[in-house]
Amino acid sequence: MPGPAxxxxxxxxxxxxxxxxxxxxxxxxxxxxxxxxxxxxxxxVNTQERIAPLLGAPPSGFxxxxxxxxxxxxxxxxxxxxxxxxxxxxxxRAIYDAVFENRMVRFFLRAIPSLSELxxxxxxxxxxxxxxxxxxxxxxxxxxxxxxxxxxxxxxxPQVLLDTVPPGxxxxxxxxxxxxxxxxxxxxxxxxxxxxxMPVAExxxxxxxxxxxLGIHRAALVVNAMPDERFSRAQRERLAALGGEPAPLGPxxxxxxxxxxxxxxxxxxxxxxRAALDLPTLVVPLLARDAWDRAAVEAVADGLEGSx
Amino acid sequence: MGAVVEALAGKRIAVCVGSxxxxxxxxxxxxxxxxxxxxxxxxxxxxxxxxxxxxxLGLASLGNLETRVPEAKFTEAGLAPRGELWAMMLDVKRxxxxxxxxxxxxxxxxxxxxxxxxxxxxxxxxxGSQEYMAMEKLYQLSTERDYDLIVLDTPPTAHALDFLDAxxxxxxxxxxxxxxxxxxxxxxxxxxxxxxxxxxxxxVAKGLARFTGAQVLADLGDxxxxxxxxxxxxxxxxxxxxxxxxxxxVGFVLVSSASPRSVDEALFFHERLRTESIPVAGVVANRVTxxxxxGVPLPDAGTLDRALAARGPPDPGLAERLASTLAxxxxxxxxxxxxxxxxxxxxxxxxxxxPRLETDVHDLAAxxxxxxxx
Numbered sequence: 001m002p003g004p005a006x007x008x009x010x011x012x013x014x015x016x017x018x019x020x021x022x023x024x025x026x027x028x029x030x031x032x033x034x035x036x037x038x039x040x041x042x043x044x045v046n047t048q049e050r051i052a053p054l055l056g057a058p059p060s061g062f063x064x065x066x067x068x069x070x071x072x073x074x075x076x077x078x079x080x081x082x083x084x085x086x087x088x089x090x091x092x093r094a095i096y097d098a099v100f101e102n103r104m105v106r107f108f109l110r111a112i113p114s115l116s117e118l119x120x121x122x123x124x125x126x127x128x129x130x131x132x133x134x135x136x137x138x139x140x141x142x143x144x145x146x147x148x149x150x151x152x153x154x155x156x157x158p159q160v161l162l163d164t165v166p167p168g169x170x171x172x173x174x175x176x177x178x179x180x181x182x183x184x185x186x187x188x189x190x191x192x193x194x195x196x197x198m199p200v201a202e203x204x205x206x207x208x209x210x211x212x213x214l215g216i217h218r219a220a221l222v223v224n225a226m227p228d229e230r231f232s233r234a235q236r237e238r239l240a241a242l243g244g245e246p247a248p249l250g251p252x253x254x255x256x257x258x259x260x261x262x263x264x265x266x267x268x269x270x271x272x273x274r275a276a277l278d279l280p281t282l283v284v285p286l287l288a289r290d291a292w293d294r295a296a297v298e299a300v301a302d303g304l305e306g307s308x
Numbered sequence: 309m310g311a312v313v314e315a316l317a318g319k320r321i322a323v324c325v326g327s328x329x330x331x332x333x334x335x336x337x338x339x340x341x342x343x344x345x346x347x348x349x350x351x352x353x354x355x356x357x358x359x360x361x362x363x364x365l366g367l368a369s370l371g372n373l374e375t376r377v378p379e380a381k382f383t384e385a386g387l388a389p390r391g392e393l394w395a396m397m398l399d400v401k402r403x404x405x406x407x408x409x410x411x412x413x414x415x416x417x418x419x420x421x422x423x424x425x426x427x428x429x430x431x432x433x434x435x436g437s438q439e440y441m442a443m444e445k446l447y448q449l450s451t452e453r454d455y456d457l458i459v460l461d462t463p464p465t466a467h468a469l470d471f472l473d474a475x476x477x478x479x480x481x482x483x484x485x486x487x488x489x490x491x492x493x494x495x496x497x498x499x500x501x502x503x504x505x506x507x508x509x510x511x512v513a514k515g516l517a518r519f520t521g522a523q524v525l526a527d528l529g530d531x532x533x534x535x536x537x538x539x540x541x542x543x544x545x546x547x548x549x550x551x552x553x554x555x556x557x558v559g560f561v562l563v564s565s566a567s568p569r570s571v572d573e574a575l576f577f578h579e580r581l582r583t584e585s586i587p588v589a590g591v592v593a594n595r596v597t598x599x600x601x602x603g604v605p606l607p608d609a610g611t612l613d614r615a616l617a618a619r620g621p622p623d624p625g626l627a628e629r630l631a632s633t634l635a636x637x638x639x640x641x642x643x644x645x646x647x648x649x650x651x652x653x654x655x656x657x658x659x660x661x662x663p664r665l666e667t668d669v670h671d672l673a674a675x676x677x678x679x680x681x682x
Contacts, residue, residue, distance in 0.1 A: 018328020248607035249615035255637040288636035
């Protein structure tokens with residue numbers, strides 16, 4: 001792999017289709033980094049907070065809150081980001097309040113295309129660069145990015161502004177943000193998918209968009225919930241014939257057959273993704289869990305620990 | 309006939325909603341196909357640019373224009389439709405252009421908006437734009453075309469509410485009078501370049517310009533003035549769309565997987581639709597792990613091996629793997645059953661459970677089978 005290892009960069013962006021387990025993977029990667037003594041911030045973007053509850057902690061809101069030793073979370077919202085950014089730009093709270101707490105001005109903050117994405121991304125990248133007593137405040141920032149389309153929309157904002165906005169404060173900020181995002185020594189992206197047809201098709205499209213539009217270094221493909229191949233061909237054939245037997249054999253054979261079919265299809269989709277993407281692939285095994293809680297995330301982290 | 313298809317029998321519009329990754333597009337296509345098979349002209353309008361839907365319908369690609377699914381494709385799948393199936397994919401930018409052209413006073417006004425830098429980003433950058441245009445397109449199709457059923461597959465929004473709120477938010481943007489007042493000096497300055505003093509020396513405007521750069525405000529001023537006189541038309545249209553959604557000929561279909569998050573969103577959305585008096589025709593619990601074992605305790609490896617021995621050679625390794633496979637399967641099946649129970653307790657419309665398909669749906673025959681279960 002060119003450049004530093006996945007968790008040794010400063011910003012790791014985790015994205016993929018909705019419902020593929022992005023947040024779980026982001027949380028698990030943060031746990032792995034923390035186990036290695038890193039101080040990690042996991043950022044979620046304008047959503048119902050999931051990471052903190054997943055790790056058994058109360059939601060953090062807009063201030064980084066510690067949810068586990070070495071792991072902090074933050075939920076980045078447009079309104080709070082705008083306020084913080086505005087205060088930084090305008091220097092004085094009185095001016096900020098006069099300008100930004102003005103009812104009229106609220107309108108503009110929504111009206112200027114991409115501004116809310118810009119300030120949210122700005123907040124996250126500000127945390128990446130942030131220093132305390134001469135050293136970075138965070139060893140690693142993990143961005144639990146929105147689902148594919150929205151992630152591309154968020155991450156391309158600096159480039160869009162560079163292309164469309166004349167020189168000025170907005171453009172200046174867009175410039176450093178873009179530079180940080182496309183620096184492979186600092187930033188990498190992990191793309192998460194399930195070993196299923198639609199998510200794989202979408203991650204292949206995402207990969208093309210990342211290469212063509214975003215220019216962010218793609219460091220890994222994470223294939224989540226991968227069923228194992230546990231039955232031989234002969235056993236699979238035997239199971240197919242036993243499905244109609246009375247209990248307990250019939251139901252057990254049907255469960256076995258479903259597992260085998262699922263594993264076979266998953267293997268095909270995994271191979272397709274690997275062939276299409278040519279990226280280091282991390283495979284997270286399918287875990288039979290009753291609920292997704294901290295123990296489940298720890299189990300995913302255990303599985304990932306050896307390969308990142 | 310499944311409960312959802314039955315609930316949609318008298319409807320002219322079906323809108324599929326749900327969080328991302330729950331199989332909404334496939335459900336929409338299956339519902340459309342099922343109606344087309346029993347007779348009637350049906351249009352499926354999708355937002356999802358997945359080529360697979362086009363392929364499974366036998367079309368090279370889907371675009372902003374309605375395309376009919378060829379007869380040969382049905383024959384190939386062993387189906388004999390009594391009606392017609394049409395499909396299209398929403399092109400957000402083109403729909404915006406159509407809307408602007410429709411409401412513009414003349415070509416000059418239209419072209420001024422088309423040429424504005426902010427407008428060019430609007431379709432992709434303004435939050436809710438996709439949702440707004442989906443509603444707009446639905447209205448156009450339902451009033452200007454002669455379909456017996458239109459099935460709309462909604463955008464995979466992270467926040468389901470975007471779908472209902474986006475038009476209002478965007479209208480608020482287009483019709484903001486105070487913004488016009490603030491920008492009045494900028495309006496007309498256009499691309500001539502705007503200096504700060506042109507903002508009338510307003511303290512607020514100056515502060516804002518310091519934040520965004522003055523040119524951005526000038527572009528915005530130009531954009532706002534370009535829209536002058538069109539706002540009323542937009543507003544009437546949005547009100548008409550909202551009224552359309554509450555009509556009895558419309559049925560929303562909630563699609564959810566068995567994941568707690570997707571069920572939460574479906575329930576949340578259901579509550580919101582109820583508040584808005586928008587009729588919900590059905591709820592689909594999709595990709596649910598089927599329960600195979602209702603008794604306790606689960607069989608152990610020894611029991612299974614004896615059963616195997618009665619039906620051929622014993623295979624202790626197989627018996628052990630089957631015991632753990634069934635146990636794991638039941639953990640997943642019970643977790644799914646619990647979530648489906650929660651979903652159905654909250655939504656009283658036509659309820660259907662679709663078991664997880666072990667082979668993916670990628671042709672008309674498979675879509676038809678899915679449709680039959682809906």
